[in-house]
Amino acid sequence: MDDGDVLTSAGVAAGLDLALHVIRRDHGSEVANAAARRCVMPPWREGGQAQYIDRPLPDEAGGGTAATREYMLANLDAPLDLAALAEHAKMSIRTFTRRxxxxxxxxxxxxxxxxxxxxxxxLLETTDLGVEEVARRAGFGTAVSLRQRLHAAVGVAPLAYRRTFRAADHVRAAAAEEKA
Incomplete structure (x- = not known):
């Protein structure tokens, strides 16, 4: 974000983008492009890249719905409707939703x-399960539903997501084979 005298970024990659922005602003595109090449990175990214951030679960110690959240996590592949969840928590739907x-x-x-x-x-990062099976085990039912939800969450399709996170495994495996 460039607001004149104040420039900000979030995350390491965004910091690199910001550095290139400052170089481009102060010294021109040619110098910024050369700096990007030396850093082995693109000179310009459009923005909107998927952010792969883990979001931890809420603290289990404090809540009236903690046991039901645990139940939900243990049954992600099952249909879980609000009425059944409220019943599991022994609350009315309204109270359960509020809490x-x-x-x-x-x-x-x-x-x-x-x-x-x-x-x-x-599952996509750690297994070779097909997209349909990942969708079923995650509770989405179909690959189409999984694709929609994953794209909404991280901006990529399941196979592209898998390639992003499994590429390092393949590189390590190839290096290990080369040494052997």
Missing amino acids: FREETGQSPAKWLTGQRVRHARH
């Missing part, structure tokens, strides 16, 4: 979707 939002900052449905996306990401 859940107080404890997590999100509605039960939004939190559940986030946890399902998180689980799908984990």
